Amino acid sequence: MISFINVDLELNKKPVFTNLNLTVQHGELLYIVGRSGSGKSTLLKSMYMDIRPKKGEIHIAGYNSRTIKNREIPLLRRKLGIVFQDFRLLEDRSVYDNLAFVLKVTGTKEKLIKNSVMQALESVGLQDAAREMPFRLSGGEQQRVAIARALVREPLVILADEPTGNLDPDTSLEILEYLKKINQKGIIVVVGTHDYELVRHSPSRTLLIEGLNIHETSIEPSLTGFRPTGKTA
Ligand SMILES: Nc1ncnc2c1ncn2[C@@H]1O[C@H](COP(=O)(O)OP(=O)(O)OP(=O)(O)O)[C@@H](O)[C@H]1O
Ligand SMILES: [Mg+2]
Structure with a gap:
């Protein structure tokens, strides 16, 4: 609340x-x-x-x-998961690493990271884009990555x-x-x-x-x- x-x-x-x-x-x-x-x-x-x-x-x-x-x-x-108009993805990291980064900084174990990242990507229909670089995606897809990143910490x-x-x-x-x-x-x-x-x-x-x-x-x-x-x- x-x-x-x-x-x-x-x-x-x-x-x-x-x-x-x-x-x-x-x-x-x-x-x-x-x-x-x-x-x-x-x-x-x-x-x-x-x-x-x-x-x-x-x-x-x-x-x-x-x-x-x-x-x-x-x-x-x-x-909280925060999403902005301009996506704010890390351009030099893959989609997967953009999400994994969020969990790494708080010391989550590698195996848990993988599960959480893939689950978050799946919830925005981007499980197949994990290895892509953000600049290769459309604006809408980049925003879906940003939403997945907001979700990854539940x-x-x-x-x-x-x-x-x-x-x-x-x-x-x-x-x-x-x-x-x-x-x-x-x-x-x-x-x-x-x-x-x-x-x-x-x-x-x-x-x-x-x-x-x-x-x-x-x-x-x-x-x-x-x-x-x-x-x-
Ligand atoms: N960093 C700041 N310092 C001082 N005033 C600010 C600052 N950021 C915004 N404002 C002022 O605060 C008011 C509210 O701005 P805000 O950005 O929250 O509006 P908004 O509804 O999000 O607008 P937009 O639709 O353009 O994004 C405006 O008068 C704005 O000029
Ligand atoms: Mg505004």
Whole structure:
């Protein structure tokens, strides 16, 4: 479970959120939408404690932003899988080694590494690409590798910041299908996106950032594109 209790977040002394209260339950797939600069990335960063609240507290994966020590932040992040728009793969290592690296740094035994890596690749349909170099793969495939890498430590939560931002519409939907499959295994998935069509394709709980706060919303089609409407509270 993730919870925000009376949280103020600011960047360079500029408030981005004030008095944010939010709960994400086990097994939820949550979208965070809002226009560019509204604070989607900031909100996700606060979940992996790259940004700490000015006020209030954030609870995630058994840690509390108010009491977590700096040296514990890597331990928190081991329980989270983080996915970015630009994939962030190690270009000089194979797909296999990109995933294995994550486990090696925490001292996992070689045999366990192999099983975990192959299982994670299988969950995104890339078991046959283990020996490929990332640059030989398409953007969509590279993002699937990044998702597998996020999964390899069996996280409680996947945080994805514009995971489809660099991909065409069909590939975006494919990526979303993988994220949904992961979510169905019981992992919380939080997706920050400005792609309303993606949300409309696979509706789930959606939070719209407006000003310094967040509202539950629903995404409905409109003549000029897909816009968030139906703000409730
Ligand atoms: N490192 C930073 N220092 C100061 N201000 C920042 C920093 N990063 C972002 N901001 C500001 O914080 C606000 C929220 O930015 P954020 O990147 O979270 O928005 P976003 O919704 O993710 O936007 P986008 O859709 O463009 O990714 C913006 O006003 C932005 O200019
Ligand atoms: Mg962003």
